[in-house]
Amino acid sequence: MPDDPKASAARSPAPAAPAAGEGVTRRGFFSWIGVAWISFSGAMGVASVSTLRFFFPNVLFEPPQTFNAGFPEEYIPGQVDNRFKESFGVFMVRDDSSIYAIKAVCTHLGCTPNWLEAEFKFKCPCHGSGFYITGINFEGPAPRPLERYRIVLADDGQIVVDKTKIYREEKGEWKDPEAFIAA
Amino acid sequence: MQWFKSAVDWLCNPPILFTLIFIVFFLAYLWKKLTWLWTPRACVVIFLAGGLFVAYGLTDPNFRAIVTKPDNVPIVGMLFLTGFFSWLSMYLGTRNDARIGKNLPPEEKLESEIKILVWPDLVYTEFLCMILWSVLLIIWSIYLKAPIEEPANPAKTPNPSKAPWYFLGLQEMLVYYDPWIAGVLLPGLIIVGLMALPYIDPNKKGNGYYTFAERKWEILTFQFGYLVLWVMMIITGTFFRGPNQNFFGPFERWDVHKVVPLSNINLSEVFWVKMLNLGLPGNWLVREGLGIILVLAYFTVIPMFLGRTLFKRFFEKMGMVRFQILMFLLLCMVSLPIKMYLRWLFNMHYVVAIPEYFFNI
Ligand code: FES
Numbered sequence: 171m172p173d174d175p176k177a178s179a180a181r182s183p184a185p186a187a188p189a190a191g192e193g194v195t196r197r198g199f200f201s202w203i204g205v206a207w208i209s210f211s212g213a214m215g216v217a218s219v220s221t222l223r224f225f226f227p228n229v230l231f232e233p234p235q236t237f238n239a240g241f242p243e244e245y246i247p248g249q250v251d252n253r254f255k256e257s258f259g260v261f262m263v264r265d266d267s268s269i270y271a272i273k274a275v276c277t278h279l280g281c282t283p284n285w286l287e288a289e290f291k292f293k294c295p296c297h298g299s300g301f302y303i304t305g306i307n308f309e310g311p312a313p314r315p316l317e318r319y320r321i322v323l324a325d326d327g328q329i330v331v332d333k334t335k336i337y338r339e340e341k342g343e344w345k346d347p348e349a350f351i352a353a
Numbered sequence: 354m355q356w357f358k359s360a361v362d363w364l365c366n367p368p369i370l371f372t373l374i375f376i377v378f379f380l381a382y383l384w385k386k387l388t389w390l391w392t393p394r395a396c397v398v399i400f401l402a403g404g405l406f407v408a409y410g411l412t413d414p415n416f417r418a419i420v421t422k423p424d425n426v427p428i429v430g431m432l433f434l435t436g437f438f439s440w441l442s443m444y445l446g447t448r449n450d451a452r453i454g455k456n457l458p459p460e461e462k463l464e465s466e467i468k469i470l471v472w473p474d475l476v477y478t479e480f481l482c483m484i485l486w487s488v489l490l491i492i493w494s495i496y497l498k499a500p501i502e503e504p505a506n507p508a509k510t511p512n513p514s515k516a517p518w519y520f521l522g523l524q525e526m527l528v529y530y531d532p533w534i535a536g537v538l539l540p541g542l543i544i545v546g547l548m549a550l551p552y553i554d555p556n557k558k559g560n561g562y563y564t565f566a567e568r569k570w571e572i573l574t575f576q577f578g579y580l581v582l583w584v585m586m587i588i589t590g591t592f593f594r595g596p597n598q599n600f601f602g603p604f605e606r607w608d609v610h611k612v613v614p615l616s617n618i619n620l621s622e623v624f625w626v627k628m629l630n631l632g633l634p635g636n637w638l639v640r641e642g643l644g645i646i647l648v649l650a651y652f653t654v655i656p657m658f659l660g661r662t663l664f665k666r667f668f669e670k671m672g673m674v675r676f677q678i679l680m681f682l683l684l685c686m687v688s689l690p691i692k693m694y695l696r697w698l699f700n701m702h703y704v705v706a707i708p709e710y711f712f713n714i
Pocket residue numbers: 276277278279280281294295296297298299310311312527
């Protein structure tokens with residue numbers, strides 16, 4: 171601390187010069203500020219890291235991507251089966267010659283369509299797209315048919331639906347042997 | 354009164370309703386004989402009629418169910434406000450036009466010379482408004498329950514599924530367009546277009562005062578986009594869309610099983626299958642050729658044509674670039690009603706449909 175008040179006043183015309191004997195030097199002041207800044211940035215850094223950590227949850231309650239859908243005999247020809255709609259987002263459909271698994275996501279903007287038994291069509295409640303029982307779009311804005319999941323028979327004769335693979339009609343993929351089960 | 358309800362239901366069928374609104378809109382703004390609309394007496398008459406209609410409608414269970422839904426109450430209020438302020442701007446505008454015709458300055462010029470104190474005049478007014486609005490909001494929040502539904506479940510979409518009211522115009526556009534266009538391109542263009550307005554239209558007339566005669570074309574274009582397209586689509590989405598996004602008249606029961614035959618057809622199917630009897634070509638470029646040409650022509654030939662004929666004056670005043678930008682924005686806006694009518698009248702699905710590449714117009 172400069173002892174001579176005149177000298178310090180000459181160097182910098184500080185309006186509120188620290189009172190003598192308070193014990194705050196310029197250097198001391200800056201080191202305190204430094205400590206404060208470092209701890210502040212540290213805290214902010216930890217906070218942001220832990221925020222980022224939130225994007226990676228410890229447990230993910232996601233239904234498995236592959237599931238057993240029972241035996242082909244359980245499905246009635248000409249009917250849409252809703253039993254896996256809630257849990258897996260899949261409509262199981264059996265027509266005269268095949269069983270297929272329709273992905274319950276509208277190809278327009280991704281709402282979940284409903285199966286209307288009386289009107290015999292899928293109808294999306296968001297913008298009114300309609301699909302035949304095959305999944306082919308015929309009304310409303312949906313630009314392409316509903317997609318289908320891979321479906322195969324396991325060794326024990328049960329149906330396995332695999333949601334990791336998707337078959338699109340407009341690409342001609344519905345003819346793929348794994349896009350349906352002959353029944 | 355059953356005949357009245359059926360008549361209203363019939364009129365509220367969108368193709369009819371929108372056609373009527375188009376006609377009424379242009380007549381009201383442009384037909385000299387209808388300038389009495391912009392007088393206080395006409396305003397009172399129109400509002401009384403509107404109020405009477407709502408009051409009568411409330412006696413009908415179906416109408417009441419839609420209008421008094423907590424979601425929809427503010428929309429009803431907003432309709433009256435929108436109507437009132439549209440009327441007010443025209444009322445003040447026509448008054449100024451008359452003054453300007455007599456070589457007098459607009460009323461705002463006179464007002465600007467009067468001195469008013471912030472304290473107490475302005476602050477008192479603001480204070481009173483604040484108190485009254487708080488009272489209104491508190492009463493509102495007590496009497497109308499918040500429309501909260503069961504916890505969200507991706508497998509269960511409510512039927513009909515509706516966006517919040519201010520997005521219902523967008524949702525309505527989504528019915529006619531691919532999500533990319535209705536959800537990204539058009540809303541983006543609306544914002545960009547509004548920002549571009551001062552550069553497209555450097556007309557200084559009407560700055561700081563109301564006028565109609567001096568900016569007829571600008572006001573007409575804006576009000577067309579705002580009242581006839583945006584507000585009308587919010588109304589349609591709120592009041593006329595029922596289960597499965599079918600159209601319902603205001604007095605009609607929301608029947609979940611109403612069946613409307615809506616089988617859509619793409620332009621390519623009309624052209625190749627119905628007209629030429631050939632079947633769809635495998636190559637998408639060939640298949641959609643006609644649609645692509647039509648869309649390109651829409652955006653190039655029409656501006657060229659209008660620039661030579663109807664909009665010649667604009668073209669000369671604005672220059673090439675500005676005129677093209679204006680025409681592009683305008684054509685995008687007008688494409689919406691075109692698309693809506695194509696869907697309503699011909700069940701047209703998409704003019705250009707390339708689902709292989711997620712590209713549909
Ligand atoms: S999300 Fe299904 S119609 Fe738009």
